[in-house]
Amino acid sequence: MKDLRIALVQMQVNIGDVKKNREKIAGFVEEAASRKVEMILFPELCVQGYNRERAREFAEPIPGESTNHISRLARSFNMVILAGLAETSGSEKPYITQVVAYPNGQVDKYRKTHLGRSEKPHFTPGDQLPVFETEKARFGVEICWDLHFPEVTTVLSLQGAEIIFAPHASPTIVGDRRDIWLKYLSARAYDNSVFVAACNLVGPTGENQEFCGGALVIDPKGNVVAEDFRGKEGLLVVDLDSRLINTIRHNEATSMRHSFYLQSRRPELYQLLVNTRLIN
Known part of the structure; x- marks a missing residue:
């Protein structure tokens, strides 16, 4: 991995107002470009808004109008953009998808693999755990509920992912969001020696x-690098220092403190x- 400047967006969206939401995405990308950001993460379903019952109404194919819009922004501002949308699936239930658009015009995608109980009647789960790559880093995507399943991050790390981008659509609930995230996002980062970068819809x-x-950004030792929990729209710009993860991943550690634990599995x-449990 090489040093990398990323941005995380907290964004308020209007359900179904795709034009306005895309304009807002463009504004954040332009602001990030002025701050020399190389990769930017937007929240889950930020294009159409998060609404389980109406997701099918607003779902789009990939490639499609919104994907083309995001791809144009990536090319224009020389930035990798990760943005969430509802993708048509060929059935009544769309995918929850995170589009990955590159400056060269290439477009990849990740489809949320683990659906919450309230999502299963309305969405189709994905069935792949891809790792994406730029000249500076290899990365995976886990969307909201995915992060509760430790195996997902482990699989991505074993495939070479150095950063896990974690877009969320987490509602206002009883309990502090920072406290909730730190319970398990820190564990995902520490156990698998990855950066975890999470952002959420707001308002x-x-x-x-x-x-x-x-x-929130957490380093490969589970430490908070940067955070913003003010509860309003904004752009959090963070420089990821590659020295720590390279020390861990390249076996350059001089003590067990910087071990890559997955190598000892x-x-x-x-x-x-x-197998024993299945037999019994």
Whole structure:
């Protein structure tokens, strides 16, 4: 990995107002470009807004109008853009997708693989865990609920991911969002020796929904690098220092403190236990 400047967006969206939401995305990208950002992360379903019941109504194909818009921004501002939208699936239930648009015009995507109980009646789960790559870093995407499943981050790290981008659509609930995230996002980062960069929708959507916001970056040792939990729209710009993760990943550590723990896994034991339980 090389040193990298990223930005995380807390964004208020209006359900179904795709034009206005895309204009807001463009404004954040332009601001990020003025601050020399190289990769920018937008929240889950930021293009159409997060609404389970109406997602099918606003879903778009990929490639499509919104994807083309995001791709043009990536080319114009020489930036990798990760933005969330509802993608048509060929069935009644769309995917929750994070588009990855590159400055060279290439477009990739990740489809949310783990759906919450309230999402399953309305969305189709993805079935792949891809790792993407730029000249500076390899990265994976996990969308909101995905982060509660430790195996996902482990699989991505074993495939070479150095950063996990974590777009959220987490509502305002009882409990502090920072405290909730730190319980498990720090564990995902520490156990798998990855950066975790998370952001969230913020504010009301106009349809009896409100999101609590939050932006957070955690380093490969589980330490908070930068954060913004003021509960309002904004851009958090963070410089990722590659020295720590390179020390861990390239076996340059002089003590066990910087071990890459995944290299010491014994998967034959884990599989044996799984098989034993299935037999019993």
